[in-house]
Amino acid sequence: xxxxxxxxxxxxxxxxxxxxxxxxxxxxxxxxxxxxxxxxxxxxxxxxxxxxxxxxxxxxxxxxxxxxxxxxxxxxxxxxxxxxxxxxxxxxxxxxxxxxxxxxxxxxxxxxxxxxxxxxxxxxxxxxxxxxxxxxxxxxxxxxxxxxxxxx
Amino acid sequence: xxxxxxxxxxxxxxxxxxxxxxxxxxxxxxxxxxxxxxxxxxxxxxxxxxxxxxxxxxxxxxxxxxxxxxxxxxxxxxxxxxxxxxxxxxxxxxxxxxxxxxxxxxxxxxxxxxxxxxxxxxxxxxxxxxxxxxxxxxxxxxxxxxxxxxxxxxxxxxxxxxxxxxxxxxxxxxxxxxxxxxxxxxxxxxxxxxxxxxxxxxxxxxxxxxxxxxxxxxxxxxxxxxxxxxxxxxxxxxxxxxxxxxxxxxxxxxxxxxxxxxxxxxxxxxxxxxxxxxxxxxxxxxxxxxxxxxxxxxxxxxxxxxxxxxxxxxxxxxxxxxxxxxxxxxxxxxxxxxxxxxxxxxxxxxxxxxxxxxxxxxxxxxxxxxxxxxxxxxxxxxxxxxxxxxxxxxxxxxxxxxxxxxxxxxxxxxxxxxxxxxxxxxxxxxxxxxxxxxxxxxxxxxxxxxxxxxxxxxx
Numbered sequence: 001x002x003x004x005x006x007x008x009x010x011x012x013x014x015x016x017x018x019x020x021x022x023x024x025x026x027x028x029x030x031x032x033x034x035x036x037x038x039x040x041x042x043x044x045x046x047x048x049x050x051x052x053x054x055x056x057x058x059x060x061x062x063x064x065x066x067x068x069x070x071x072x073x074x075x076x077x078x079x080x081x082x083x084x085x086x087x088x089x090x091x092x093x094x095x096x097x098x099x100x101x102x103x104x105x106x107x108x109x110x111x112x113x114x115x116x117x118x119x120x121x122x123x124x125x126x127x128x129x130x131x132x133x134x135x136x137x138x139x140x141x142x143x144x145x146x147x148x149x150x151x152x
Numbered sequence: 153x154x155x156x157x158x159x160x161x162x163x164x165x166x167x168x169x170x171x172x173x174x175x176x177x178x179x180x181x182x183x184x185x186x187x188x189x190x191x192x193x194x195x196x197x198x199x200x201x202x203x204x205x206x207x208x209x210x211x212x213x214x215x216x217x218x219x220x221x222x223x224x225x226x227x228x229x230x231x232x233x234x235x236x237x238x239x240x241x242x243x244x245x246x247x248x249x250x251x252x253x254x255x256x257x258x259x260x261x262x263x264x265x266x267x268x269x270x271x272x273x274x275x276x277x278x279x280x281x282x283x284x285x286x287x288x289x290x291x292x293x294x295x296x297x298x299x300x301x302x303x304x305x306x307x308x309x310x311x312x313x314x315x316x317x318x319x320x321x322x323x324x325x326x327x328x329x330x331x332x333x334x335x336x337x338x339x340x341x342x343x344x345x346x347x348x349x350x351x352x353x354x355x356x357x358x359x360x361x362x363x364x365x366x367x368x369x370x371x372x373x374x375x376x377x378x379x380x381x382x383x384x385x386x387x388x389x390x391x392x393x394x395x396x397x398x399x400x401x402x403x404x405x406x407x408x409x410x411x412x413x414x415x416x417x418x419x420x421x422x423x424x425x426x427x428x429x430x431x432x433x434x435x436x437x438x439x440x441x442x443x444x445x446x447x448x449x450x451x452x453x454x455x456x457x458x459x460x461x462x463x464x465x466x467x468x469x470x471x472x473x474x475x476x477x478x479x480x481x482x483x484x485x486x487x488x489x490x491x492x493x494x495x496x497x498x499x500x501x502x503x504x505x506x507x508x509x510x511x512x513x514x515x516x517x518x519x520x521x522x523x524x525x526x527x528x529x530x531x532x533x534x535x536x537x538x539x540x541x542x543x544x545x546x547x548x549x550x551x552x553x554x555x556x557x558x559x560x561x562x563x564x565x566x567x568x569x570x571x572x573x574x575x576x577x578x579x580x581x582x583x584x585x586x587x588x589x590x591x592x593x594x595x596x597x598x599x600x601x602x603x604x605x606x607x608x609x610x611x
Contacts, residue, residue: 015168015184017170017172017182017184017219018182019172019180019181019182020180021174021178021180024215025174025176025178025213025215026174026215026217026232027172027173027174027180027181027215027216027217028172028217029170029172029182029217029219029230031219031228031281031283031284049283050283051282051283052281052282052283063178065178065179065180066180067179067180067181067182068182069170069182069183069184071168071184078184080181080182080183080205082179115166115167115223119167119221119223119226120226121226122226122285123226123228123283123284123285124282124283124284139205141183147202147204148204148205
């Protein structure tokens with residue numbers, strides 16, 4: 001579902017948020033520090049700071065519904081990945097460098113739109129919970145007439 | 153619960169917020185949004201510009217979550233919301249529409265990028281995001297200090313004193329812009345006033361730009377200045393670059409599909425890339441006297457606390473300009489000791505290379521050596537002065553005689569002659585500094601020509 005080009009976009013260091021909902025259909029959300037896309041293009045792993053993961057894990061474990069939004073300034077390319085939760089585990093130390101490098105690239109990118117790197121410096125990026133999601137649909141979310149159209 | 157009012161900085165729109173919704177059949181959705189509008193202590197508003205998935209979800213299920221970031225403290229916040237209603241008129245709608253219209257106008261998207269409704273949400277809870285904030289409590293407290301207000305009482309007092317000291321429209325305008333830099337730190341600013349042509353504003357004073365920009369025109373409704381003039385309400389936009397990029401991205405996609413008839417591009421007057429802009433209407437007794445525009449390359453320069461002070465300042469300046477124009481009009485000109493003529497050197501014998509000044513009657517505009525100088529009433533005035541000099545050898549003139557000159561067709565009331573003369577002086581300074589108009593005393597001025605002029609009248 002996620003082709004090579006799209007996978008590169010998702011992993012390049014951009015804004016990512018994970019949306020869930022509880023059984024009363026009330027939404028929840030958490031910041032995602034980084035993602036990795038599986039080689040099959042059908043699964044991805046979202047790295048969410050442990051403190052934030054507690055906001056969304058009960059929902060994911062209860063109903064499995066997940067929505068990840070990705071956006072890249074300054075061209076505002078954006079997409080939404082819908083999926084279902086498959087598992088969660090503590091992220092390993094071996095994954096840390098890759099996760100933090102992706103977050104670092106995002107902070108560089110933010111600087112290009114006038115948000116200083118220092119703004120996000122105090123935010124917690126580690127330890128993370130690795131949340132694995134099976135991709136069920138992808139939608140274009142870049143501003144314009146095709147926003148909302150399915151990408152896969 | 154943390155008071156919503158204390159999150160004022162989050163509502164400036166500097167850092168994108170995220171909106172989470174859920175459909176009736178339980179599919180969550182997440183979207184970045186450019187702005188969350190503070191309504192009151194218990195409500196916020198989100199803009200409805202396009203019918204998208206978030207909007208569809210909200211129409212089915214009123215629950216929503218917004219995540220915000222405070223640009224001053226880096227603290228993240230969660231607002232749990234419940235949709236109440238959509239407003240298509242009223243103060244909240246108008247405030248949000250004005251902001252969007254200004255950005256759309258800058259981005260060539262006026263009429264496309266617009267507010268359809270202000271969606272009002274009840275705020276059910278305000279929660280601090282645990283992982284998005286300074287780690288140490290001591291650091292957090294330090295950073296939580298609110299930023300200093302720009303328009304302090306001291307700054308307002310200083311600006312007020314400048315108003316009282318000003319002796320002419322020119323010194324008033326220049327002194328206000330100087331004061332905005334000295335007291336508030338705004339290095340780039342301009343004041344525009346209504347041009348002779350209806351629906352047009354013309355730059356009459358500026359500070360901080362490479363060129364003085366005198367004579368630069370803005371149509372009512374165009375750009376931030378034009379939108380301020382049209383709505384007669386102040387606009388503050390922080391994070392302007394980001395919001396314009398969003399609008400530009402939309403425009404690009406629309407253009408690629410042939411949905412935009414013209415190839416507009418983002419054209420920024422003044423600073424090449426302002427990140428914050430403030431537009432203040434100058435209104436006196438319901439009359440638009442002009443617009444003050446202040447720009448900053450810093451992304452976050454205007455604070456919530458400044459709002460009242462900004463409006464107050466706009467009123468001060470408007471009253472000051474109005475009374476200066478009134479005073480200039482009502483007071484008699486200070487008489488010259490004797491009529492001054494161009495005896496030395498006589499007309500036609502000024503040293504230096506001659507300049508050709510051409511007046512195009514149909515367009516009422518003047519070109520100097522083939523380059524555009526000015527049009528409309530200031531052009532007619534300059535042409536009259538040059539002809540009087542050539543025919544009668546006169547070099548000094550009074551405002552009163554211009555008012556009495558039927559050929560200039562000045563309105564009986566509110567002729568704005570002083571501002572037209574100031575505009576003419578500024579344009580001459582910029583385009584041909586060897587041809588000058590110099591104030592001599594109240595209501596009196598002189599032509600000073602360091603080059604000879606050849607007058608050419610064209611149809």
